[in-house]
Amino acid sequence: MSSQTRSGSGGGGTASASRTCQFKLVLLGESSVGKSSLVLRFVKGQFHEFQESTIGAAFLTQTVQIDDTTVKFEIWDTAGQERYHSLAPMYYRGAQAAIVVYDISNKESFHKAQTWVKELQRQASPNIVIALAGNKLDLANKRAVSYEEAKQYADEHSLLFMETSAKTAANVMDIFTSIAKKLPKSDVNEQASRQSQNRSGVNVGGANQNQQGTSGCACK
């Protein structure tokens, strides 16, 4: 299990025994497949049967301990409705990891997951670690997507793959831990410098440079 340490070793002045890495992770997938529920299970160990739908996106953090490294996830949980698609790049741009979620009792959501994978592979950063999660494993008796089919697809596209259940907590920890293991771990100081370049990695529209330009040249 993880113990949550709210980036206490921020300065990195004292050489701590363990290293801290920070990663940005985004969840994508059709509406109502259980993205928010997975995050809630991972972050708080809870499950809400009436989990509210997500509008825009929600942000949460959680740390996991991998050997002597503390991995801190900054998680962006996005809205699943197709209309919010245009906002998605703002969240996956600069992300080191993504979980694409579908609902094993809903074939359509599996197709949607595939288009997300395609989009990520084309548009997100090239080293992004992508995991495919077949959620609602507890509904196995209503399964519409077979394990084999999904597994084969994941292998073909080199994705991590697991079937999960936010309700029973099955494989929820595991999928995040697997991602953490697969991520390249650099030192916290490097992380910090990367972060300052990118603020905290969220890129809102293209307005950033634009604005800095204006204020820059206005100086006398």
Added chain:
Amino acid sequence: MDIQFDLFEHLIKSPSKDFLNQILLESFNQTEGSKPSNNFLNQLSQSLEIDQTTSESLLTELGKLIRKLLFESCTDLQQIQNVLATSSLQPNLKNLLSKLLAERLAQFKSKLINEEGMVPKLLDFDWRIDIKMDSNLSDSGSKSGQQACILHLKTDENSKERSRSIMDIGDIIKQQFKKRSQKQLGLLSFCARLYPNDKCGSNGLPLTPNSIRIYGKFQYLKTLNNRNLCRYVDIQRGQNERLFVLSEYFSLNLQDLLNDTYIYNLIITNTNLLVKWIDQILNGFLYLNDHMITNRLVSLKNICISPEGNVLMTNYGLFYMSENSHCVNFPVVNFESLAPECYLLDYLRENDTNLEQPTSNSELLNTDLNNPKSDVWAFGCILVQFFFGLKNLKINQEYIIERNLNLDVNSNGYEFILDLYGIDENKKNLIEQKTRSIFIKLIKKCLIVDALKRPDFKELYEYFSECLIEENLGSLLNHNLGTKTENLNLFSNKIRFCDDDTIQEEDFLWRRGVNEVYYLWKLAAGDCLQTLKTNGRLKTTLRPIHKFSIYTEVENGYEHGKLIHDEELRFNDEIVPVSLDQIRNRLNSLTKKAFFPLLEFKQDQVSMENIQQQPVNIRELDIEYQFYRMILFSRYLTSYPFKRDDLIKECSVDIPPFYRNLAWAVLLDVSSNISEIYASINKEQITSTDRQIDVDIPRCHQYEPLMATPQGHIKLKRVLKSWVISNPNLVYWQGLDSLCAPFLYLNFNREEIAYGCLTNFVKKYAANFFLKDNSAVIHEYLAVFSHLISFNEPELASHFESIDFRPDLYAIPWFLTMFAHVFPLYKIFHLWDCLLVGSSSFPLCIGVAILKQLRNILLNSDFNECILFFSELPEINIEKCVKDSVNIFKNTPESCMYREHSGNESKLEESLLDMTPVSLDKMRAELAPRISGRDILSLVENKENNYILIDIRSSSEYSNEFITNSKNIPYEAINFQKLSQTGSLSSLNENDMTLSLIHLLNKNKNSIKIVMSCEESIDSEAVDLANRLVKLKYSRVCVLHKGFEILKPTILYQRKA
């Protein structure tokens, strides 16, 4: 009443005392309508030596006097003398007349009483004039108010009491009803069936608890409104799946009458009354039939009698709300009167295991179970009970079941029931002889064993009418069947007003209608569980072991009645009265005027200023305050749309929760024909967003039971789909469900109003947010929001700027749903109470107010912490938030909130002084808002508002032409390094522009700081300076839109000669 006393002078000539007495008698008789004989008149004229006309007048005037004395109860000598004292009669005559009158008056009085009942003595009266609405005209829209005079007469109770002694049998019965029946609030309590803990629906999620299913189903019952049905008022959920159902109720029912031999004997021979009652009960049943409700709890106990002697059924909705017994552990049935076919069907159901939630199959079965003809049988049964005087009918259940299951379809139901009830041949013959044949005929018609041959209520009613006509009793039928009187015609559907014939004249509280009374009762800390306990319904303590055993039994699924020994879970269909003493005590001090306030006379209205200083939460719990507000709002709403403006003004003070639904509809200007509009939308049409709506609804405000009910889901879906279908240029975005929820919650039984509110709300506040491509709209909105943060909270703005924390990351759900996705419903109500009286820009101010409330935390948080913070918004004090937003709104010039996509059609004659769109890129680059020339003019006009106008053009330009009261700080003369250095400003050097600027800014900390350049250098200079000022945390900075040039045509412009 003027009496011509001087005519009495003639009496002096009366030959004898007897003759005088006769004159008095004739005078009195005349007032009673019997003319004196010509003979007597002749005699009178002769004796008194007056002409015929004068003697006639004399009698009339004497009659008037007698009436007056009787009316004023002046019956003793002294009083009479006092009355006559005012006249100028001779003292002798006065005395004589007084004496004679004193002797005779008592006789006259008793004569009056015998003939027409006593006229109550008028003690006092009061009157006022008010506007009365003519509801008949309201449909055409040309509603007109009429002046009406309202009279309050106060009469002497004693004189009424005296009159009671001389009434006929019908009146005795009536008096009994008046005395014994009292309108009340009734409480019924029972427990819903528990599911085993691990039971899940097909989506893997827990099943909707039965208490919530019942809760949802109940809502429809609230809409039933018939003069012969007690109204359902509310349902509450308690612990352990316990439910509390509140309804109108009367303290007298048919069972009580049956138990009282004296009254019973009077009634059973009173054909008129019996026909009236049967007619009324049938009316109630017909209404239930029309509304697809089967009663199933038909019993004498469940038929109430109002003080006016009308009958009303109660407890008729339990079978319906429990989904035909599905959601409860006990059969909703009265075994003594259950139709034979029901035993068969129920028997089938019992053996159809695992019907936890109705599947399509069992629903089919339910429609059979919901057999309205079973009520016809039951009606027959209670008629037997009543006419045969069966007081304490107690029959072994097993025996009834067995008898019924063995009953042959073709046997005689009437004989069967008589036999079942243990009525022997002798008694049968006796009663049949005593009872009018029409009643026996009716009973036989009801008790037909074969359900196919048994009439339904319509047929039964026709049959009954025909029988009555045959017996020449047709005139007894009351043909104005239907709903109770309704006055208010708002949004083309009716609101029940307090016109109600089931209450006593003097009972002002009940005049407010049962729903308001209930609401007040709750405010007066009325508690259902406590009421049950007070009535000895619940054991106050349960031994733990006892508790434990119940639950194991239930969870094992052996929950069928017999195993449960505990009182708590056993069903008791007895309704207990809810005590209203507390409200009455609280409202005792109020005058009658409080119940009937005059809207036009402000001095009549009670001053509310003290209480209105209190927080809304306190006001909403204050029973007297709510009482006043409710009356005020109901008055305004009754006269809608007359008093629309006054109503809106009152809404801006606060909105009484009881009338929030209608007040909101008024504020949103919902069209009066919304029902037709809503009805005309094809809600079944399949749309591409159906799936999204389907997955969102079960996640929308589900902590609120109403929204979690199956009905809530169906209704929300219908309203959302209607919106989608009727707004073809807009689309469903996730979040619209949240936006709709408050409206549906408030108008659960009036979907059309929810729809109307949603439509107009989106139009006004979220115009174009729901376009398929809304990014331009949303981003503009968020950019303006950023500007408002800078303007009002520059510290936060500069902090956010430094950590690159933009509204795009957190505020989309805020504004897309107008906070409905962010806050629980009860908070949204208060927020929107305020929002709805504000302009379309008001929500932006709410956003700023929220940030303001969290300022200290946010200022000390980095990017991650800030964003985490908004993912789960902490507790926000809505009261404070509302106050702050109002202030922010007041203190921010309108043009600073200007939006191109606000949805308001831009004015045709747009002048240079107005705002024009600015590109999104520019808006994002600018930290401060822009202000229009027009707003500057109004700032100047409104001298209180302080502002400074910083003209940053070169000093040569300034010396040529300038604006009154502006201050010239040329842009190129500002040293920005120096500007950002805080600290010593001691040496004010007129020539150092930077120092002058700092000085100016610090001297006017709270003023609006308008940066003005010429038009071409707005982007390069004015915006740059404004941005720097914001980053330096100066508040209320803005840039003049379109620059110096636009002020040239105004009076502010000055030019060097």
